[in-house]
Amino acid sequence: MSIVKLVNVTKRFGGITALRGISLSIEDGEYVCILGPTGAGKTTLLRIIAGLVEPDEGEIYIEGRRVNGVPPERRNAVYMFQNFALFPHMTVWENVSFGPMVKEWSSEKIENVTSETLEMVRLGERRDAYPSELSGGMQQRVALARGIAAGARILLLDEPFGALDARLRVNLRTQLRSLVKDQGLTAIHVTHDQEEALMVADRIVILREGRIEQTGLPQDIYNHPKSIFVMSFVGGANFLDGVVSRVTGSGSTIEIRGGLRIRVSDTSNGAGERVVVGVRREDVSLGKSRKRGFNNLVGEVLDVMFVGGSIEYVVRLENDMTMLSRILLGEGSMAFKEGDMVIVSFHPSECHVFQYPERGLLKEIEAI
């Protein structure tokens, strides 16, 4: 049974439609990441589940019960985790035992639940500290413990690590996932960090301009992006626009700027159609010689950049377009330098072909 279900949910704020006909089912025990750019409607979606915002249209079910109109404090299973939502004048212990106290449980039960949850987030030793004496990461763990102690089964996490150091975030996200899984909780985690989503989610929902653009297993989203937007947002890629010049049984040829030709395995577009070819940076290799069966283009290395464990080469092709090639360190990655002439190779089966977007290519891939 799905623990959270949205049917055709729409929400408008004046002239802005923040969510347009969203339907989504989340299973008990699932860890779902909602991924999308700023303004996509991610926060609004969580607030609707929490009951902080009422939708204009559509239904919301939690644990099988329709909850439209039910105020947040009566959606017991749901806990909207907010950064630094701790009571500053209360100790860690008092913060975490707050929910159980309000419920007037026996003091023994309050004691047990509170210590168990504090142990779970590994803060048992800091029970007497005040929030201001803790680091940002610890404060977040206290806030989580508070929700869990109060009996939450569904955690709504709105960019829970947004304000933290990048390195710390990497540690905390795996801890958070383990916690959710160990306790059999359900998590709906909003993020704009695609790597975070790829690493922790059972399933990813990509939101764009209030609509669900794609949902799927992380590796499926990465390997089979349905649109240019998804390919660009999750993982990033080189995008070459061109026209299909020939289609055969085994693939097609696409002519890009400057009359350069690219072979792709895809045959879904007819000759004469305007298309965009997406190639992942990590599917592009650089070498001194042509690779058999690959597309081989000549280029000049413009820049060599170092990006978190990988080397990224910026290469200018003969037609003045630039392509990026990314190679993991330890895999022969330091071979070229600025100014070197190289052969840029990528395989036809690794070319994703999309129809040319109505609103233009830039609109689909531009981040700024």
Added chain:
Amino acid sequence: MPEVKLVNVTKRYGRIIANDHINLTIKDKEYISVIGPSGCGKTTLIKCIAGIIEPDEGEIYIGGRLVNNVPIEDRGIGYVFQNIALFPHMTVWGNITYGPRVRGFPPEETEAIAREMIEMIKVTARVDAYPDELSGGTQQKTAVARALMTRSRLLLLDEPLGALDLKVRAALRYELRRIVKDLGLTALHVTHDQEEAMSISDRVVVMRRGRIIESGRPIELYMRPKKLFTANFVGEANFLVGEVKLITGEGSIIDLGDGMKILSRDRSREMGERVVVAFRPEFASLGRTCENALAGKMTSIIYSGDLVRLHVELPNGDVIVVKRSLRLYEPIPRAGDEVTVSVPPENILVYPYPERGLHRELSLE
């Protein structure tokens, strides 16, 4: 000629030493990033250089001139503050020309420079738009243009991209570097994002608890971090504790216990010394591909796009991470499988065992 030189700069807040004897020279036209855990003193450092706060001790030179006690407006700097946004009631144009206007500069000149800066930073929005009509990225670019209006050659940036989406940040960081290089500026960029620092800087400075613990070119810091803390802070790393067993012409052999040994080219430690061995997960490969082969058991697999991280438990219970590119099309073992992990001796880093213990030495909080 804005070379910046800090000599023994120290700033205390009561018992907290926010900057503790900082010595740093930033060369003309150098792009430097400062990274370190939150609270380590990055903002304090940048504020000292800007003249927003005065250090308790030490000297600050900009372009050879001692600037202690010189007010901010006379230091010839452009400053993009942490979390201080544009003036909301002013347009893009109003924001950009604000500084020169209040200082009473000639309007024609101000206008000419403003046009140049807008061109430079590629603010594509209308100049009569208000901040709330702009995307976060465009607002931040406008803030950079505003800072550049002083025509200063030294740009100080405190988490300039901190409030933006990762995707936008990744795009803007290259823009920032391009602007700095095209205008021939010297830049000091404080960030909490290691990848940002590593990808755009000529040199990265690592701070911890008020001190500079090391600095170097990004690739050096990544491949040969001098400090254990840096190895952990600027990228993923595996850490194993052992003892130096033998030092030969080849390097040192470290005994990791439970029958495991590993060779490193590092020969700087002593026989019998307790050490920490570190290596990056991407330098580890599966199978016996060199003399350093560790046997273990796969415990879990985490995919992230084109990469996969394999968690391997060693006989002593330690878990190491192996990072592989899926593009290599190697078979990926399954959880429970017995595997061998190899790491070239060149990529094995060795550090003295920290006095305070490994866990505390690596702590990010």
